[in-house]
Amino acid sequence: MGISKNQLKLITSLSQKKYRQKHKLFIAEGIKVVNELLNSTFKVEALFCVDDFSCTISDDKVVRISENDLKKISSLKNPNKVLGLFQIPEENKLRNNELIIALDDINDPGNLGTIIRLCDWFGVSELICSTKTVDCYNQKVVQASMGSLTRIAIHYLDLAAYLSKTELPTFIADMDGENVYKAKLPKDGILIMGNEANGISNEIKTLVKNKISIPRFGETHETESLNVATATAVLLSEFKRG
Amino acid sequence: MGISKNQLKLITSLSQKKYRQKHKLFIAEGIKVVNELLNSTFKVEALFCVDDFSCTISDDKVVRISENDLKKISSLKNPNKVLGLFQIPEENKLRNNELIIALDDINDPGNLGTIIRLCDWFGVSELICSTKTVDCYNQKVVQASMGSLTRIAIHYLDLAAYLSKTELPTFIADMDGENVYKAKLPKDGILIMGNEANGISNEIKTLVKNKISIPRFGETHETESLNVATATAVLLSEFKRG
Numbered sequence: 116m117g118i119s120k121n122q123l124k125l126i127t128s129l130s131q132k133k134y135r136q137k138h139k140l141f142i143a144e145g146i147k148v149v150n151e152l153l154n155s156t157f158k159v160e161a162l163f164c165v166d167d168f169s170c171t172i173s174d175d176k177v178v179r180i181s182e183n184d185l186k187k188i189s190s191l192k193n194p195n196k197v198l199g200l201f202q203i204p205e206e207n208k209l210r211n212n213e214l215i216i217a218l219d220d221i222n223d224p225g226n227l228g229t230i231i232r233l234c235d236w237f238g239v240s241e242l243i244c245s246t247k248t249v250d251c252y253n254q255k256v257v258q259a260s261m262g263s264l265t266r267i268a269i270h271y272l273d274l275a276a277y278l279s280k281t282e283l284p285t286f287i288a289d290m291d292g293e294n295v296y297k298a299k300l301p302k303d304g305i306l307i308m309g310n311e312a313n314g315i316s317n318e319i320k321t322l323v324k325n326k327i328s329i330p331r332f333g334e335t336h337e338t339e340s341l342n343v344a345t346a347t348a349v350l351l352s353e354f355k356r357g
Numbered sequence: 358m359g360i361s362k363n364q365l366k367l368i369t370s371l372s373q374k375k376y377r378q379k380h381k382l383f384i385a386e387g388i389k390v391v392n393e394l395l396n397s398t399f400k401v402e403a404l405f406c407v408d409d410f411s412c413t414i415s416d417d418k419v420v421r422i423s424e425n426d427l428k429k430i431s432s433l434k435n436p437n438k439v440l441g442l443f444q445i446p447e448e449n450k451l452r453n454n455e456l457i458i459a460l461d462d463i464n465d466p467g468n469l470g471t472i473i474r475l476c477d478w479f480g481v482s483e484l485i486c487s488t489k490t491v492d493c494y495n496q497k498v499v500q501a502s503m504g505s506l507t508r509i510a511i512h513y514l515d516l517a518a519y520l521s522k523t524e525l526p527t528f529i530a531d532m533d534g535e536n537v538y539k540a541k542l543p544k545d546g547i548l549i550m551g552n553e554a555n556g557i558s559n560e561i562k563t564l565v566k567n568k569i570s571i572p573r574f575g576e577t578h579e580t581e582s583l584n585v586a587t588a589t590a591v592l593l594s595e596f597k598r599g
Contacts, residue, residue: 225467229584236583238574263581296598332480332597339505341478342471345590348583352591355574356538 126188132250139203141252145195151262157201164197207268217243219319220310228259229344235263237351242267245274278322285323287315292326295353368430374492381445383494387437393504399443406439449510459485462552470501471586477505479593487516520564527565529557534568537595
């Protein structure tokens, strides 16, 4: 059948957030990620796949295409059999009774995708993103999250307004904070991670009481820091290990 | 002055490992990474920089170029003032008396760069890479390591041969391993992390006694896994927190 001009136009437009929001659609690629989405509550709009990709969804949603056409529409270096269009689900209501991760303007799609996977692994089901945080339906986030996107409720909201009202204990990762290995960490609470370049914004800092830090074990170098995704990994591990 | 044709040819060639090894040179970009290298024991061969980049190295190694020329030679989306050529140092002798990280065929440059930063933070000064692991002087590794490359001794060697001789206790990260939060971890030892897609190779598995795992806290999903860099972060934290 091949791809129609309109389909091609739609797929290309979805690399931009405004068109994702307009069409309420996003792109996922590759066998693993697409199958995770097909096996979730997410709804598929269309699948563009090569002949030997097998799936059980209704034929009217499947468009068989050549390897060459797949290369044209793919944003991956090595396209992997299938590109799917999925519907962006409605946001669920935020639950406020467990460990929650909140992101203060994370920019890098790879970092957000990795943090979504970390939430999935460590049983964190609610992820809050400040409105300026990169869109979780950005294609690079979808690919980096490896399907974990389907299992985490992600909420975009005004982080300062939210934190000024919450009754949960709040924690920021901060160089000057208490050694996390010695801190008493609660079961429920909000762990806030900051922007890659600027850390936690001043507005958020004034709203949060607890500062924790991962101590350096190497010699001190002023320029040294941990990547936000690896810092999240260590801190989540500390909250959860008990 | 601008860039000569020969310089342009050299810079372009250094994106390939064989030319890096032939010329014993690698590329670093951006103010932060270049300054970290200039302030280290690494030796600079040449700096290509725009007018307002200030440095104190001898003039004969500095080539002032236009923003446009920098764009041409840069592999960054947003070139940042300077591209430097540095000499690849001789490998130091491997010290065998502390915690060592060993990588079994890590492919992704971003992962290797992140792991180098983690080693720096957690005071691991020796990093062993199997010969098939991505080259640490690959430009993406250099950028992702953010200068930590200057503080970690990295050794490429036949990992199986090395492990069959070592007297240090050896650990692999493995799904079926002992819960790392309950394991007794030594101060000195070798922690081996596996390839992104295939994990630890069978040959290495037969050489290693201790298996440790990071338990899942979320519901179990077969397809779920942690990224190798975030898993390294959690395990390093466990070895070091005491």
